[in-house]
Amino acid sequence: MTDEPRAWQVVLESIERDLLDGRLRPGDHLPGERALSADLGVGRSSVREALRVLEVLGLIRTATGSGPNSGAIIVALPGGGMSSLMRLQVAATGFAVADIVKTRLVLETAVAAELADASPRPDLTASADLLDAMESRALPAAEFLALDAQFHLALAEASGNQVIAATMAGLRSSIERYVRQGAATLPSWPETSARLMREHRSILAAIESGEAASARELVHAHISGYYAETNLPTRRTPTERDPHG
Template sequence: MSVEWEPVRQARTHELVLERIEQRVVAGELKAGDRLPPERELAPVLGVSRSALREALRVLETIGVLVAQSGRGPDAGARIVRNPDDALGRLLRLHVALGSYSLQDVLEARVTLERHSFEAAAENAPAEDLDEAERILHRMRAPGVTAAEFSDLDTRFHVLIAGASGNHLISTLTAAVRESVRPMILQALEGAEDWPAAADALNDEHARMLRLVRAGEGAQAADVAERHIRGFHGGLVGTGH
């Protein structure tokens, strides 16, 4: 009778540390806000070197589930956190730059996410979120606003609407997808032949979207948002930026 052999699993030490910490999180034994033991205590308990432990902690910090404070005192050490937005945005931006996802992929993802956001925001958005969106649009119309300032405020507006939809994951994904093309959007804004006219046109579209959300016209708001995204972001796809 022939024996079926399975390959021996090989892993670097820090990957085993990551697995162990992940198991604790999944089991509910580690939650956001919890602190890990100091390196000098945790490394021998896990049976690994402090350098391997540090490598695992750096990975966790990069993916937004841990923050490390150096020094001594009550705030020192590594703490479990929930901070996926920046981590996902950074990761997606790198993969877009490497060609893992095309600009067309990102465009369609934005359309899908933001159509949902504007429809849901028309039903669920708290008044204070819509008031904050209004203040952002007011700042975007300020005389002399630069393309960089406009781009940052534009991102805040779209992410705020996504958050106002009531779905935190949609908000996080919207922020990540938007962040993945932030450099290209800024380049396109800065390269506009008539920047004031371009800003006015984009602001008019933003204002219309917000009016429709306030009026509870989610389907119309979603349609305007899609045209807005395809008109500008679609230009990036067409030019190959």
């Protein structure tokens, strides 16, 4: 498995640089999917994924159709905390795995409990569709884990909390990286992936049934269990950058 950036991340970082350096301003239109795809040498699906992240961050608005208001339009510049969230997308590669896991445990257990308690019930169609896609055929580990990360992000987005959703989007590439590294150490990927799917289904069922305490516990066990099973480092190694040092 490779640690090279995923194609959508290349697109995101290119647009981020233009925003942070002032080459793009509110009111500007981004080039179309076809143009961005050709300019950056990536597929159009990767362009769409990057735009989705930017929309979650509240920096662009997308509209279908034709005319001056169609396509992707810059609606805000990153500033203050939003700038930090954008830079998190790039900087997270230097964070200790243990720190990322602890952050996930705090955010995602809270999301699961909040979703279970919500009234009316949140729309979890996107999360359910992702699980169906993961079960539809035998997927390579990297593809399965990419969908896994999207499942967790979809739950965060369903909460309606834009800060949590943006933070999860910022951490996504680092989450994918460490789970892929961990998968390489497993004695049986088919057994582990089957267990992860059962856990995903249980989490979704608990949320849909309004069982907040159970949803919280299941998410905690799901994240910490994989972390323990893969024997990933529990402390920052000398090669990992301390963001405060």
